[in-house]
Amino acid sequence: MSVRVQEGGFDAGAELNRFTEAASGAGAIVSFTGIVRDLDGSLDHMMIEHYPGMTQKALEGIEAEARARWNLIDSLVIHRHGTLAPDEQIMMVACAGKHRAEAFAAADFLMDYLKSRAPFWKKEVTSKSADWVESKQSDEDALKRW
Amino acid sequence: MSVRVQEGGFDAGAELNRFTEAASGAGAIVSFTGIVRDLDGSLDHMMIEHYPGMTQKALEGIEAEARARWNLIDSLVIHRHGTLAPDEQIMMVACAGKHRAEAFAAADFLMDYLKSRAPFWKKEVTSKSADWVESKQSDEDALKRW
Amino acid sequence: MDVLYFAWVRERIGLPKERVETSAATVAELVAELTAREERYALAFADLSALRVAVDQELADFEAPLAGVKEVAFFPPMTGG
C-alpha cells in the first residue's frame, strides 16, 4: 500500500510495471490514470490546490477502507498538485488482486472516494477566466454504490 | 481500436504509455493486466491454446460491442497464446474515455466477454498433471451484468 | 467441410482438424454422424452441455444449419483472460 502526493509528473507505465512486479501472487492488476482535458480548446492550465496536512491521511484512510472491503494484494495512489498543462497526467490508482472482480471494484471505489473525499480542488485557467471546478452531484451519487 | 494476439510477451507499462499518448482528448484511462498465478506453488507452466481464425474476429466483435455501449475514445486488447511461466503477463486491456465511469465500465465489460466469449483455453501443467482450466459459473454469470 | 477441435475435445478425438464429407443439415446431425463413427468421437461428444460450437468462426448453437458452411469447430467453454 502506497500513497504519494507530489508536484512533479510521473510515468504511469513505469509505475504500473513497478507495481505489477512487486505485487507477488496477483492475478489481476487494474490501473486508472486521470488526465487534464482541454474541454473546448481554451484551457491554458489547471491549478490543483490541496490541504497538505490532511491529504496523505485522507488517501490512506480511503485505501484502508478499500483493503477492508476487498482482499487486495497491494494498492497505489499517486496524486499531483500545482500547475498542470492540458494532456498532463493528474493522478493514478492501481490495485492488485488475485481475481479481476476485486481489482476492478477496488480501483473503481478508490477513484469514487478520492474524487469526493480527498482534499483536492481544481481550478481551470483560460486566457479569459479562472474558475474553480464545481463538484458534481453525479460524483456524490457515485459513493452510494458502495 | 486495436487487437493483438501474439505468442511473445509484452511490456504492459510501455503499452499503457503508448495507448495513453495516442488517446487524444481522453480524461480517463483504465487498464487491466492478467497474470499467470501459481496457485499452490506447483505450477510449472500454463499452455494457452486458441482458435487462430476466430480469435481476432471474436475480440474485434467484443470491442465493437463495448464501443457501441460507451463513448470510448480508444481501446486495446492484447492476448498471448502458447507457453507461459508463473508470473508472466497473459493479456491486457485498456480503455480510454472522457470520463472515468465509461472507461471503467468498458474495461470491465471487455474482460467479462473476453473471458467467456473469446476462443482461448488454458491448461495448467505441473510435475504431476496437466489439466484444462474449467470455466466458472461465476464468469458466465458475470455476463448477465451487462 | 473442415471440422476443428480445440482443448480437450482435440485431445479426445486425437486431431486438431479434419475434412468431413457430410450431408448433415445441422450441427446436431453432424455430431450424431461423428459420434456413430468411433468411440473417441462418442467420448468427446458424450456431454453436449459441456461443449461449445462455432460455425464459420462465429459462436453458434447445435441447431445451427450447415448449408453453405465451410468450417465447424467444437471446443469446451472458453477460459481466456
Next chain:
Amino acid sequence: MDVLYFAWVRERIGLPKERVETSAATVAELVAELTAREERYALAFADLSALRVAVDQELADFEAPLAGVKEVAFFPPMTGG
C-alpha cells in the same frame, strides 16, 4: 486554534490560514463569530451547504465540538481525481 481556508473560501477571505482565539463550542459557533467580523467572512460563509469542514484534518460537520481542537479548515466540496 488555527483556521485554514482552501480554494474559493481562501480567495474570498483573502488568506490561507489564521490564528483565531475563540470560545466557540462548535464549528457552527465559530462560523457565526467569523461571519460577524467582516463582510469577506460573511460572503465566504453565506451558503453553508456549499462548504465542507475538517476538524483536526478529518472531515466533520458543522455541529462538531471544538474542545481540544487545534485546527479547523473550511473549503468547498472536493474535486480531485
